[in-house]
Amino acid sequence: MLEIKCPYCGKRSQNEFSYGGDATVKRPTLGEEISTEDWDNFVYFRDNPRGKHTELWHHVSGCRQWFKASRDTATHEIFDTCKMNEALNE
């Protein structure tokens, strides 16, 4: 069982959260010239690291806020979590 620290509510059990995927993926800026390759990379291609992974979580059964987390994909250790407009402690 993961224990995830919601930046708003504190440490809660994994059961309260749902996953939102890789947080480093950036949607191409609208209104700018965008190549199809940029779109493909945004939609389909991922770094998929073994180790530290920056990802999104949603406290869906709690405060319903989205937030960022830094977690190890091999050990499941969670290093840090923060609000969406903050930076993770790297």
Added chain:
Amino acid sequence: MQKYSVFSLVKNAFTNHQDWEVAWKDPEPKKEYDVIIIGGGGHGLATAYYLAKEHGITNVAILEKGWIGGGNVGRNTTILRSNYMFDSNANFYEFGMKLWETLSQELNYNVMYSPRGIINLAHSDAQMNAYARRGNSMRLNGIDAILLSRDEIKQMIPFADFSETCRFPIHGGLMQPRGGTARHDAVAWGYARQADSMGVDIIQNCEVTGFDVNNGKIEGVQTSRGSIKTKKVGLCVAGSTTLLADMLNMRLPIEAHVLQACVSEPVKPLLHQVVTFGAGHFYCSQSDKGEMVMGGDLDGYNSYAQRGNMPMIQHVLTGGLAVFPNFSRLKMLRTWGGIMDMSMDGSPIIDKTHIDGVYLNCGWCYGGFKATPSSGWVFAHTIAQDKVHELNSDFNLERFHTGKIIDEKGVGPKPWIG
């Protein structure tokens, strides 16, 4: 190679089974091979076997980081089926089903192929319509499919919850009678033994640490047991695909996720088919030993750990008890996890790459086991001929740029939701 038969069994009984030949050798890596297959799982072993058998290429090495059959081919729930709607999937998996039917004879190794039928349960009129459509698509592609009524299913699995008040009443289902199971370890061992007998070197405890690429052409691989020259390399490493692709500067539409499965204590024969209860994220079959083999969804976050977490086991078994309430008294024997190479459209990638002589076989999501023979067969063709076969021409890497994706489930590029 020693042929396995009832006579060889009797003969060896007289010598207390001390004189059996080894099933495959343990060679030192040579300096150079015509083809190197990375990954000694089902797909890698099958690829080497078909390279030797179909294409006469026997100067082949399989490099395996751990021991053969220790990854997903030893961790799956052994289901065989070809109940797909899209032509690309249907033709590919049906080709595999035909290979499964004669695999034990071909390999002279009992893979315990058991076409006991696979039933997908439906719980609404809309789902019955969708299943009728999928069944018709299957039959148009020459695959067997039967739409079952509630009463027909009740005859097959009378112990399921058929009450009117349950959360997901069983309306009917779709059955592929030729679907079933096979003994997963035997598949790996059978392919290994035959490949070895034709001259393939199976090299275990040999981790690939780098690639020698020159002018866009592969020249060799670096391993924990020295460097080995080769002109062609095939990647069959499932959950570790990204780790190798990173060494080749290849970014892939793949995420690694952990999928768990579990078995109960063995009980007397009860469940004679494979049953999937999609609404409850649960499926089950009974092994020949009598254990209920159960599985469900991904844990739901990127993971390279070959072990999972309790919440998903609990979730899967909660769904299981909803459809089979009598399972509540079963004791659990064990749970385990494996790393899935989840592709972004749910379909595999079997293709050439931007590097001359490097071939890619990945993206099997949770459906790799049933594809073992067909994947090996088409990948061997792709490597030997340096071009994709008709059967895997749609499973290309280019589709993530052209948009011609094969999204059988239609869930979008979020593998943890599928």
